[in-house]
Amino acid sequence: MSTVVFGDGFEWDDAKALANVAKHGVSFEEAAEALEDPRSSDVGDVAHAERVVTLAMCARTGVLYIVSCERGARVRIISARRATRHEQRSYEARE
Secondary structure, eight states, X not given: OXXXXXXXXXXXXXXXXXXXXXXXXXXXXXXXXXXXXXXXXXXXXXTOTTOEEEEEEETTTEEEEEEEEEETTEEEEEEEEEOOHHHHHHHHHTO
């Protein structure tokens, strides 16, 4: 398992990142960019209390649904995909 550190505050597993691009077409770099969105909103994950689910905008990809967790001083990205229409409307309603 190889951990990639991105910028000052993000990390992820390299193999998981490659699998995520193959499955969802979204890179973890795009997810990290989106997590810097000041309008992002955490929507929670009732099944996994330690995880954070965030809706956030990536300039290149649009609204993303990102699953992450805190790892010390960094945010570890677990998965990222494009938001569904319902999730996108929820993000846009927060304006």
